[in-house]
Amino acid sequence: MRLRYAYSRIVADGHSCIDLGGNAYWLLFAKEVEPGRFEFSDDCYGRLPVSSVLADTANGTGMRQLQDDLVAGLQDQNPAAWLENIKRLGGLKLA
Secondary structure (H helix, E strand, O other): OEEEOOOOOOOEOOEOOOOOOOOOEEEEOEEEEEOOEEEEOOOOOOEEEEOOOOOOOOOOOHHHHHHHHHHHHHHOOOHHHHHHHHHHHHHHOOO
């Protein structure tokens, strides 16, 4: 997958503000703009932080795999990372 990405520390009109700076893991939201080429779905909210800890095995696809990976991330040694995963799990509204 090819994702068009540009970042500038100079933000104009609140846009192009996604900084994928080092040592972070992200859940990306993208839209296909032409066959095989994607852009962030939103230039400020097209990514959410998550833990780097993933499920041991791929038990499913789509939402099921995302749920498994987010639950696995609750074992992360970094409290900030597992708090982000709790937010993502809450957003899935599984109950």
